Amino acid sequence: MYKITAKEAFIIYIQTSMWGEVEVQEKDIYQFPKGLPGFEDETRFALIPWEDTPFSYLQSIREKELSFLLVSPFTFAPEYSFELGEVDKEELQIEEQVSVFSLVTIHSQANKSTMNLLAPIVLNPDLGLGKQVVLHHSQYDTRHLIWAEEEKTETVKGGV
Structure with a gap:
């Protein structure tokens, strides 16, 4: 049985530069207590x-x-993994649910677009809390290619 919580029941309208006024459900609003870096x-x-x-x-x-x-x-780097630190877990009050996103930088040549794996956006969808987490001592970087270089295609030799 599905239960509508108070948070899911509210709809707000926000202004965006790309789409003008947009309808957003309250459940899709996240509080970043410390903001984002910068x-x-x-x-x-x-x-x-x-x-x-x-x-x-x-x-x-x-x-x-x-x-x-x-x-x-995980869409473009299925092997991606990291351990969320205790301080971050406490700040986000994470018990079970967590969503992870990477910031994307679009390049004029789409195949050179990158995502930041070193500092993911971590969300607690249950409580609507979010934080950008910096993974210290990590092998990941801030400019991981979204689309891997095109695989070389095999050439089929023609003949009789």
């Missing part, structure tokens, strides 16, 4: 899926010009 004053963001793609936008509730393109790192 944007410490922006603490409330909506997670907006980009339909028919693996990407989403993390849109500031207050500042329509501030949004970040995100993707689940």
Whole structure:
């Protein structure tokens, strides 16, 4: 049986620079108590899926010009893994549910676009809390190619 909680029942409208006014369910709003690095004053963001793609936008509730393109790192790097530190778990009050995203940097040549695996966005969907976590002492980097270099295709030799 599905139960609608108070958080899921509310819809708000936010302004975005890309789509104008957008309807967002309260359950898709995340509080980042410390903001994001470089944007410490922006603490409330909506997670907006980009339909028919693996990407989403993390849109500031207050500042329509501030949004970040995100993707689940597991979509393009299935081997990606890390251990979330105890401090981060406590700040996010994580018990069971967790969502992980990587910030995406779009390059003019799409095949050179990258995702940041060193500092993922970690979300607690149950409580609507979020944080960008820096993975210290990690082999990951901030510019991991989303699309691996095209595999060399085998050439088929013609003949009789």
